[in-house]
Amino acid sequence: MANSTSQPEVIDVSESDVDITTTTDIVIARQNGRRLAANHAFSKSQQTRFATAISELTRNVLTYAVKGKCLFSVTYSHQKTIITAKIIDYGPGIKSIEQALKDGFSSGQGMGLGLPGAKRLVDSFTIASKPGFTVVEVSVSQQSTVRRS
Numbered sequence: 001m002a003n004s005t006s007q008p009e010v011i012d013v014s015e016s017d018v019d020i021t022t023t024t025d026i027v028i029a030r031q032n033g034r035r036l037a038a039n040h041a042f043s044k045s046q047q048t049r050f051a052t053a054i055s056e057l058t059r060n061v062l063t064y065a066v067k068g069k070c071l072f073s074v075t076y077s078h079q080k081t082i083i084t085a086k087i088i089d090y091g092p093g094i095k096s097i098e099q100a101l102k103d104g105f106s107s108g109q110g111m112g113l114g115l116p117g118a119k120r121l122v123d124s125f126t127i128a129s130k131p132g133f134t135v136v137e138v139s140v141s142q143q144s145t146v147r148r149s
């Protein structure tokens with residue numbers, strides 16, 4: 001439980017987690033992200049930005065790694081609400097993260113805007129990758145509207 005010293009409080013929202021194996025799962029992950037943001041009083045614009053980032057990243061999972069998962073968490077800390085989507089796969093990994101984050105870079109037939117676009121849309125973006133493992137974490141955050149004590 002949170003207390004007056006503002007210990008981070010992590011809310012279990014694992015019922016929103018999605019295994020990503022088909023294009024339908026992209027839609028579900030996107031919807032779940034939007035719903036979580038809506039439920040925690042994020043603006044329509046933030047809901048859309050978060051959902052769009054999730055959409056791009058889960059599409060990359062299908063395209064480059066075949067399958068993976070999208071895990072959600074909600075944290076209250078220092079009067080802020082942070083919603084995070086962690087998109088994980090066990091595919092080949094990203095050869096060069098620096099290159100992959102450049103606008104227009106695609107190793108395939110893509111537009112090369114998925115990763116750099118997602119990065120611009122959210123409040124926090126981290127990526128780690130090696131052969132056999134890629135994880136991208138995106139978050140939106142805002143001042144908590146609900147007072148928790």
Ligand SMILES: Nc1ncnc2c1ncn2[C@@H]1O[C@H](COP(=O)(O)OP(=O)(O)O)[C@@H](O)[C@H]1O
Nearest residue numbers: 060064093094100106107110111112113114115
């Ligand atoms: N999950 C992933 N696993 C391996 N490589 C990836 C993954 N996501 C992105 N990439 C690499 O990063 C590049 C840029 O991704 P992105 O910006 O989404 O553009 P696009 O998908 O249009 O190529 C991809 O072309 C691919 O080489």
Ligand SMILES: [Mg+2]
Nearest residue numbers: 060110114115
């Ligand atoms: Mg892409």
